[in-house]
Amino acid sequence: MKIQKEHLEEQKDKLEGEIQNKEQHKERLEGNISQLEDSAAALDIKEEELIVPTLNTNPLVKNAWNDIKEELSKSIPAFGQKEWREERRKAIKTILTYLQTALMEAKEAHNKDILKLGKSLYHKAMQKAIAIIEQNKQLQKENGRLTKENDVLRKRIASIDENAITRLRDKKDAEIKELQERVCKAESEAVRSGNKAYSEHQRAENAESQVREMLDIPEIKEIWESIKQNKEAFRKQIDKWIKDGVAAIRNYADGKDYDFQTEQGNAVAWGIIAKAFEYDLDPTDEKQRKMAATYLLEKVSWTGIASDFKISxxxxxxxxxxxxxxxxxxxxxxxxxxxxxxxxxxxxGGGSNGELTNWDGTKKNTGWGI
Incomplete structure (x- = not known):
């Protein structure tokens, strides 16, 4: 009996050592779970991060309406009423054009903010959801390993005091239950993260849909199409000015005139301005205007010119x-x-007299008329 008791005591001591090792494993696992909970908590997106500035166009419309009322309030003169009405029409058109531009710029900026927010939150949520899913997999593996070790341990202590076995079993069952609850919580957080990521993705898609819907509004679409057409027309006009300028330089080189004729000179001048636009230069600045003139000359073909002197x-x-x-x-x-x-x-510069004109069509009288 004494030998058996000593043997039982040795088995109990050995079992207590193994239990201590399991406790250390449990502490490390709890540390991992704590980190996982911190990661899951980080997925909580603050409410202020979801706020997009409201598109407020009221001040723009109000200012435009005040400007129009100011123009309309000007007294009608006794003479020159036709000119007076034309001036009012042009002034109001200018006000409305500026309003259209401001509204389009405000809309474009607002749409960009919506798309940027949606995509940012979507990527953020997806990255953190992936991290939680990966950690959850590791947690499940660790849980499986501890469960197997617990089963082995139960078999080894089958001959020990029934009360000790019961207490140990209850303790281990409690540990497993707690671990399973943590796993379930982590899985729930992962699902919630996936749902949040999907929600933000839908939000971004809805924002893009709203942009497309706005362009379906006839008035807005008409304004947008008008702007695109105007840009394309200006681009073609730039190309024409450059082409005409190059042709005028070549015609002068082929001719016998000592200096540019008026029409040739105006074509060259507009070609220089167009080249300045093409290279993002400011033709009002003498140095940058000279650079534009150099670029225009580079496009001229000198093939067939009678002499180097005429080229020079x-x-x-x-x-x-x-x-x-x-x-x-x-x-x-x-x-x-x-x-x-x-x-x-x-x-x-395209009129019948070949002179450059003001933006309103009147002739210029200074320098080369520009």
Whole structure:
């Protein structure tokens, strides 16, 4: 009996050592679970992150209406009423054009904010959901391993005191139950993360759908199409000015004139302005205008010119024309509006007298008329 008791005590001591090892495993596992819970909690997206600034166009419309009322409130003169009405019409058209541009810019910025927010939240949620799913897999593996070890341990202590076995079994069952609850919680968090990611993806798709729906509104679509058509028309006009400018330089090189004729000079001047636009230069600046003139000359083919002297003279006259040109800020403002699709194009330099014109069609009288 004494030997058996000692043997039983040895088995109990050995079992207690194994239980201590399991306790250490359990503590490490709890640390992993705690990290998993922190990751799951990080998926909670704050409410302020979901707020997109409201598209408020009221100030733009209000300012435009106030400007129109101010124009309409101007007194009708006793004489020149036709001119007075034309001035009011042009002023109101300018106000409405600016309003259209401002509304389009505000809409575009708002749409970009919506798309950016949706995609950002979607990617964030997906990344964190993937991390939780991966950790959940590791947790399930660890749970399976501990369950197997527990089964082996139960068999080894079958001969020990029944009360001790019951207490040990209850303790292990409690551990397994707690672990299973944590696994279930982690799985729930992973599902919730997936749902959140899907929701944000749907939000982004809805935002894109709203943009398409806005373009289905006839008034907005008409404005947008008008802007695109104006941009394309301006691009074609730039190409024509460059082509006409190159042709004028070549015609001068082929001819016997000592200097550019008026029509040729105006075509070259507009070609220089067009080249400045093509290379994003400012033709009102003398240095940048000269660079544009150099680029225009580079497009001229000198094949067949009678002499090197005529080529040199043509280049010199083109540079001199560039030097005496004066390009007004008002003209550049009008051209920039046209480039953005926010105004029509006055061909300038394409009239019957070959002189450059103001944006409103009147002739220029300074420098080369620009």
């Amino acid at each position: 003279l043509t280049v010199s006259r083109t540079q001199q024309l560039c030097d005496v040109m004066t390009v007004s800020k008002d003209l550049m403002s009008s051209l920039l509006l046209a480039a953005g699709g926010r105004g029509g194009i006055c061909s300038g």
